[in-house]
Amino acid sequence: MNKILKYSLYDLVRSRWMFFYFGFFLLFTLGLFWLSPDISKVAISMMNIILILVPLIATMFGLMYFYNSREFTELLLAQPIPRQHIFLGQYLGVAGSLSLSFLLGMGIPFLFYGLATSSDVGLFLTLLVSGVLLSFIFSGISFYIALKNDNRIRGFGLAILVWLLLAVAYDGFLLLGLAHFSDYPLEKYALGASLFNPIDLSRILILLKLDIAALMGFTGAVFKKFLGSNLGMIVSLIVLLFWVLLPLWSIRRASLRKDF
C-alpha cells in the first residue's frame, strides 16, 4: 500500500490540477488578506470555501482520478499485491495530495501574515483541520462511488447529488424539521442531526471558535454541555474521524468484491 501511495503521490503532485488547486487557494487566501485586514471576515470567507468547495473538488477529483487510472489499475491488479492495497493506496494518494495543496495554499498566507503566533491561531488551525478532514472524507466518498459505478456519467451524477445533499439540501431539511416541530424540545435532535453530516460537523467545529458568544446564548443543558466545554470539540473531531474511516472501510469492502 505504501508503494502504491508513494507512486500515486509522485504522479499527483505533478498534476496540473493539483497545481491549479494549490494556486487557487494561495491566491484566494492572499486576496482575502489583502482586501480585508479584518481577520474574522477572512475566516468566514475561508470557511465558506472550505465547506462548499473543498468537498466538491475532492469529490470531482477523486472520481476523475479513479476513472482515468482504470487501465493502470488493471495493470496493478495483475501485480502480486492485495487488491485492497491498490485502492487504499490510491485513495490516500488523492486525499493526501488534495490536502497538501489545500494546506500549502491556505497555510503559506497564514504564515506570511503572521497568524501562527497571533491569538487567532486556534481559529485558523480549526479551518485547516476541517479542510483536510473534508478532503479525506469526500475523496473517500468519491472513491466508493466510483468503485460501485463503472458508468462514469452515473458516477459523476451520483457524486454531485451526494455533495448537493450534504452541502446544501441537508441543512434545508434540518431547518424545515426544526421549524415544523418547534413546540418540542429539539436540542438533541438538532445536535444529533448535525453529527450525520460531515459538512455540518466541520461548520460547528469552526463555529466553536468563531461564534462561541452566540452559541452560548441557548437555554438547553445539552447545548450548554456540548458547546460550553471541550466536549463539543472532542465529539466533533471523533465523529469526523469516524467519517474519514467509514469510506475507507467501504472502499476496502467494495474493492474486495468488485470485478474489473
Next chain:
Amino acid sequence: MIEIEQLYKRFGKNEVLKDLSLAFRQKGIISAILGPNGSGKTTLIKSILGMVLPTRGRIRAFGEDIRGRWTYRDKISYLPQIARFPENLRATELFDMVKDLRQRDTRDKALIELFELEEHLQKPLAYLSGGTRQKVNLVLTFMYDNPVYILDEPTAGLDPLSIIRLKQLIHHEKECGKIVLLTTHIMSLVEDIADEVVFLLDGHIHYRGSIPQLKADYQASDVEQAIARLLAGEESPEKAFTLNPS
C-alpha cells in the same frame, strides 16, 4: 500449472462463462484464446488473474486455489490490452514502481534496448505515442522471468519491426519452457507463433486443438479460414459467408 474447473461467471443477468473447464499444464506451449466479441475471452483471463471473481467454480494456479490469494500473481506476467498509465509519471518511474512491488531480478535493460526505448524513458507517459506506450507495456510484462505469460492483444499499435521483435521474444520464452496465453484478432499472429487454439463461444469452450489439427479438422489452408469455417458451423453458413467472402 493453471487449472480451471466448472467456472461460471455472471454479470447481472448476463452469463458470460458457463461451466468452463480448462487446463494449461504443458510447458513450452503457446495457446491462443480466440472467440468472437463477448465470448468471454477477457473474462477468462481476468478470472485467472483474480481480477474477476467467479460466480461458481474453481481456479488453481501452481497447485493452489487462487481465491483470496495474491502471491501467485508474482509468477504470472500480464500484458493488459490498453496501455494507459498515470500521465505525470515517467517510464523509468513506472518500471521502478513495478520493481518495487515485485522485488526481484529483472531484465528491463535488455528489453529497453530491444524496443529502443532509451530516449523515451525520462518523458512523462502522457507525451508518448500509442505504440511507444505499448512498448513500455511490453517491457513491464517481460522484465520478469515467469513461468506464465498472459498477453492481451500484444501487437496493438506496434510497428512491423517491433512486431517481429515481439514474436522473437515470445518464441524465446516458449523455448525456455514457458506457458503463454494469448488473445488476438490477428490470425496471422496465431498462425506464426501459437501451438494450439482454444476457441470460446458463448462462455464455454467450443473447440480446442493444435494448429495442424485445427486446419485438418476444417480442411483449411490457414488458421483464418479454419476459424471462419468453425464459426460457420455454429452460425448459418450464409452469414459466415458474408463475414468471410474468401
Next chain:
Amino acid sequence: MKPLHIALSALLPLFALFAKANAKTIVVCADCNYCMPGDAVAVAEAGDTILIKPGTYYETNIEVDKALTIIGENFPVIDGQMLDHIITVTADSVSIQGLQVQNVGLSFIEDRAAIRLSKVSHFEIVNNKIFNAFFAIYAANSSYGIIKGNEVHGQAVEEMTSGNAIHAWYCTHLDIEGNEVYGHRDGIYLEFVHKSRIFGNKSHNNLRYGLHFMFSNDDQYYGNTFRNNGAGVAVMFSKRILMHDNLFINNWGRSSYGLLLKEINDAEIFHNIFDTNTLGIFIEGSNRITYRENDFLRNGWAIKMHGGCTDNHFSQNNFLQNTFDMAAEAQGVDNSYDENHWSEYTGYDLDKDGLGDVPFRPVKLFSYLVNQTPESIVLLRSPFVGLLNFSEKASPIFTPTNLMDHTPLMKPFSWDKKIQ
C-alpha cells in the same frame, strides 16, 4: 468689645490646634493595651485614629459610632468566623483603610456585611481587602461617601445564597472608584442611589451582574471593565444614567448581556466597547436613549431590542464581526440608525462621500428564525442559511422592513479609546 473679638479670632486657630492635639492615635495589637479593634473603638473619641497592627483579630459587631479613622497596617485581618456583621458604621465622617475583613456568614434574615454603613455621610472606605463575605460593603441611607480601591472577593456559588460585593441602598452622592470585585452575586448593586459616580472599577466573575442599577437616577459610570459576569451591567427602572468609556467583555451565557437596559429613560451611552458577549446590549422598554460611538465586537448579538422601545438613536457606532448585528421584532417608533459602520455591509460608495449608497439592514432572516426556534442556531453560517438570508434581503417578509441604516459608514468610525 472689639479687642475681645480680635482676641477670640486670634484664639480660634489655637482652639483648632488644641482640638487636633487632643486627637490621639490608639494602637491595637496582640500585646498592646487594646488587643481587639472593638476595645479601641469603644474608648476612642471622635477625631481619633485607631492604628491596627498586623495580626488576626476574631471579632464581630464592631460598631463605629463616632468619627474615627481606622487604619490597618499591612492589612491586619479581622475575621468574623462566619458569624455576624463585622464593622457597622453609624457615625458620619468615618474612614476605614487598609484592613482585611473576612468571613461573614450568610443569613436569610438580614443582609450581613463585612462593613456596613447606616445613615451616615462623608465616609471613606479605602484600600481594604474583603474576602469571603456574604455582603462586603453595604451602605444604607447614606450620602457623600467614597468607596475606593477595595479588593472584594467572594466565593459565591449560587444567586440565592450569595450577596453583593458593594451594595448601596437609598444613597446619594457616592463615589465608587477603582475597586476590584469578583465572586459575588452582583459586583456593585445600587438601589435608589442617585447622583453617584462609579468609575475605574473592575468587576468580574460575578454570578449575576457586574453592576446593577435599580430605581436609580442621575448616575454615571465610566472607565469600568465588566468581564465574565452573568451579565455585565443591568440598568433597570432608572433615569438619566450616563454610561461611557466602559469595557464589556466575555459575558457569556443564556440571558447574558454586556448591558441590559430595562425600562430606562433618557440615557446616554457612548465610547463603550462591547467585546464577545452573548448579547451586547439587550434593550427592553427603554426610551429616549442615544447610543453613539460605541464599538460592538464579536458579540453573538450586538443589539437585541424587545418590547416597545421608542426614540432610540444609534449613530457612529462600529458593528464588527458580530454573529448578528441586530435582532428586533418590530421596527419600533422613532428609532433611528444613522452613519454606523457595519462590517457585514457589502454595498458600495460611488460618490466617495464615505457613506454607502445602499441602505444596510442589520436584521437577518436567520436571527428571526433563531428567535422562533432557538435550536436552529446549529445551522449558523450554513450555506443554506446564507441563501435564505440573501433572498430575504432581496424582498423582506419576516424582518422589519424599515429598520435600516440609510447612510452606513464605509470605514469604521474612529473615536478616542480611553479604555482597552
